[in-house]
Amino acid sequence: MPNNNKKLIAAAYRALNDMKYEIAAEIGLPVAGGGTADWGQIASRDAGKCGGQITRRLVAYAEQALAGGQI
Numbered sequence: 001m002p003n004n005n006k007k008l009i010a011a012a013y014r015a016l017n018d019m020k021y022e023i024a025a026e027i028g029l030p031v032a033g034g035g036t037a038d039w040g041q042i043a044s045r046d047a048g049k050c051g052g053q054i055t056r057r058l059v060a061y062a063e064q065a066l067a068g069g070q071i
Contacts (some may be wrong), residue, residue: 016054023053 024031029046033037
């Protein structure tokens with residue numbers, strides 16, 4: 001099945017990927033930065049913690065943007 005998802009902002013992928021590795025380092029996950037890291041050795045619980053932190057930060061950024069009138 002073809003992937004029809006178009007990236008609206010190409011830099012967003014890079015920014016989210018950088019955020020993922022930044023958060024992984026903060027919570028102590030043994031993954032190296034960059035796109036070639038193997039997340040296969042990471043437990044689902046730990047990967048979920050990383051995803052949860054990403055969501056929290058994105059929500060906080062959106063709330064700040066709304067409060068500041070940027071959106």
